[in-house]
Amino acid sequence: MEVPIADVMAVHQMYGRQSHSIDSGHAADWAATFTADGEFHSPSYPAACGTAELVAFAERFHAGSAAGEVLRHVVSTVDVAAGEGPDALNALAYLQIIGTPPGAASRLHRITTLDDELVRTPAGWRIRRRTVLRDA
Amino acid sequence: MEVPIADVMAVHQMYGRQSHSIDSGHAADWAATFTADGEFHSPSYPAACGTAELVAFAERFHAGSAAGEVLRHVVSTVDVAAGEGPDALNALAYLQIIGTPPGAASRLHRITTLDDELVRTPAGWRIRRRTVLRDA
Amino acid sequence: MEVPIADVMAVHQMYGRQSHSIDSGHAADWAATFTADGEFHSPSYPAACGTAELVAFAERFHAGSAAGEVLRHVVSTVDVAAGEGPDALNALAYLQIIGTPPGAASRLHRITTLDDELVRTPAGWRIRRRTVLRDA
Numbered sequence: 453m454e455v456p457i458a459d460v461m462a463v464h465q466m467y468g469r470q471s472h473s474i475d476s477g478h479a480a481d482w483a484a485t486f487t488a489d490g491e492f493h494s495p496s497y498p499a500a501c502g503t504a505e506l507v508a509f510a511e512r513f514h515a516g517s518a519a520g521e522v523l524r525h526v527v528s529t530v531d532v533a534a535g536e537g538p539d540a541l542n543a544l545a546y547l548q549i550i551g552t553p554p555g556a557a558s559r560l561h562r563i564t565t566l567d568d569e570l571v572r573t574p575a576g577w578r579i580r581r582r583t584v585l586r587d588a
Numbered sequence: 589m590e591v592p593i594a595d596v597m598a599v600h601q602m603y604g605r606q607s608h609s610i611d612s613g614h615a616a617d618w619a620a621t622f623t624a625d626g627e628f629h630s631p632s633y634p635a636a637c638g639t640a641e642l643v644a645f646a647e648r649f650h651a652g653s654a655a656g657e658v659l660r661h662v663v664s665t666v667d668v669a670a671g672e673g674p675d676a677l678n679a680l681a682y683l684q685i686i687g688t689p690p691g692a693a694s695r696l697h698r699i700t701t702l703d704d705e706l707v708r709t710p711a712g713w714r715i716r717r718r719t720v721l722r723d724a
Numbered sequence: 725m726e727v728p729i730a731d732v733m734a735v736h737q738m739y740g741r742q743s744h745s746i747d748s749g750h751a752a753d754w755a756a757t758f759t760a761d762g763e764f765h766s767p768s769y770p771a772a773c774g775t776a777e778l779v780a781f782a783e784r785f786h787a788g789s790a791a792g793e794v795l796r797h798v799v800s801t802v803d804v805a806a807g808e809g810p811d812a813l814n815a816l817a818y819l820q821i822i823g824t825p826p827g828a829a830s831r832l833h834r835i836t837t838l839d840d841e842l843v844r845t846p847a848g849w850r851i852r853r854r855t856v857l858r859d860a
Contacts, residue, residue, distance in 0.1 A: 468804070
């Protein structure tokens with residue numbers, strides 16, 4: 453089943469906004485790309501579930517990045533697929549974490565796959581559950 | 589001539605689906621992003637022409653990746669241009685091949701340019717001919 | 725305020741066209757993604773303002789790339805936001821500069837953030853002012 457263009461575009465916009473939010477320290481904006489009960493599961497961090505934990509996670513991420521090596525969430529290769537019913541989507545994307553220590557060369561830290569379950573809300577598409585798969 | 593939005597979006601979706609298909613071992617899905625007589629030309633591999641050779645190529649790629657260093661096709665910087673007539677498109681994109689050996693750091697293997705000729709089919713846009721240009 | 729799909733898509737297309745233009749030596753096409761009085765500000769180069777300076781900048785970039793290490797503008801993580809009024813947009817994107825010296829491995833030179841002010845023109849969306857933010 454083909455996903456409507458408007459929905460695919462909205463997911464691309466969400467990914468862009470999400471990365472720039474966390475990387476520039478807008479923790480609440482990052483958390484707002486998830487539902488209020490949204491879940492973030494990654495092998496690199498403890499799980500974060502619900503808005504309060506998601507905001508705290510994004511704040512810690514940016515504080516670490518601002519204090520030392522600048523880290524960027526570089527997202528590409530987005531694939532948006534239909535979920536169960538018109539109000540659900542599944543999306544895959546690649547995420548490169550690229551870091552730049554003060555005065556040193558930028559380098560690729562890791563490559564992960566974002567595996568997201570999205571739901572339609574009055575405020576647009578939100579992530580219900582993110583599973584980060586890490587190559588290693 | 590401007591390419592209709594629906595067609596541009598379909599090509600973005602094709603690129604996303606294509607990468608995740610080959611990287612997760614779904615060789616038939618990868619081959620299905622080409623026409624039945626589709627051609628894949630790359631300086632890194634022998635040419636693959638037609639569905640059977642394309643499937644075999646994708647199977648070999650994933651078997652190698654699963655057995656050792658995990659490889660990812662990271663696609664970005666997509667530019668979709670009109671082809672000859674409403675049922676043809678030309679697309680350019682950058683492809684980073686990123687590898688992660690077991691227990692070692694991820695690294696960029698190579699950067700290539702995908703130069704694709706696409707045709708409209710009843711099943712959507714398909715690649716008639718891919719030429720991979722490799723920086724070296 | 726949500727940005728219309730057609731406008732978001734046009735910005736994605738502009739980024740794709742822009743990168744492939746400068747990387748393949750089409751300096752005038754690259755400059756044409758800016759307004760006639762468009763400005764390019766980057767910590768890596770002197771400022772370029774107006775079409776003539778933008779063309780000259782792109783020509784120098786490609787001449788250097790063709791003579792030695794091949795450089796690619798890899799753009800992703802696009803976020804298009806409303807500007808002031810329906811004829812203005814602000815866009816953010818990540819830009820990886822990836823270089824490949826003759827006979828050597830490809831490597832990431834730097835990661836930057838593109839911060840663009842765009843205006844609607846009869847010829848489509850054009851960059852009025854680009855500010856490149858460089859991690860380092």
